[in-house]
Amino acid sequence: MKWSEIFTSSVGKKWVMGLTGIFLVLFLIVHVGLNACIWAMDNGEMFNRAAHFMGSNAVPRILEVGLFAGFLLHMIQGWMLEWQNRSKRKQGYAVSMGNQGSKWYSRSMGILGTLLFLFLVMHINHFWVPSRITGLDAVTIDGKQYHDLYREMLTVFQNNPLVVGLYTLGCISLFWHLLHGFQSAFRTLGVTNPRYLAFIENTGLVFSLVVCTAFALMPISMYMGWVK
């Protein structure tokens, strides 16, 4: 494959999807781990310190630029693949294979990805924009000032069932998207041995379940008053 074909051929696009997908999976591990600090029951101190570290150091800030580029590339290539597949399908099969050929969520990656994109627009607006652009209240911890991102989360989730519902839907979409995406990325990158594939599929299931449940429990526990 020539370099230029990475963005134009179907195989090239799938490679880009696989590699950016694995990068985004790594981001989700860091994100869910950092956010889990809200359950430290210390009035958000550990969470605010960890978020401060991510927001103020050069390496995470450079990674942040890579992260946004990764999301953009993943979405654009995903929409292009979806569009290509749809126009192929229009020429169509005489009989629909239904669930026999593939699972519903594997055939719905485009729509699940689009739901996640809408979730991300709302989400970035809730936290990233105040944290990096418009400003947040400060809190003093051990004589040092930090952004009070923890209080911002409480404000967003505490009295807002609609927002909590939308976040829960976002996490459900993420679960189905990851359930297919996790193992698909490894297949695209060349894992074909059935034993490894079975291991990757099981790891993908556990990963999707744990990460999406933990994310969904964050807004829910603030709304329910389990963390204050």
Ligand code: HEM
């Ligand atoms: C559902 C529970 C979630 C909560 C409570 C949450 C909370 C947050 C907070 C507080 C920030 C701001 C961090 C900062 O500015 O330092 C943030 C940033 C971000 N979140 Fe989430 N998040 C959740 C789920 C997700 C999911 C599922 C995704 C991806 C699919 C995601 C993607 C992002 C991105 C891309 C950023 C900006 C990253 C950065 O530049 O630091 N989040 N999130």
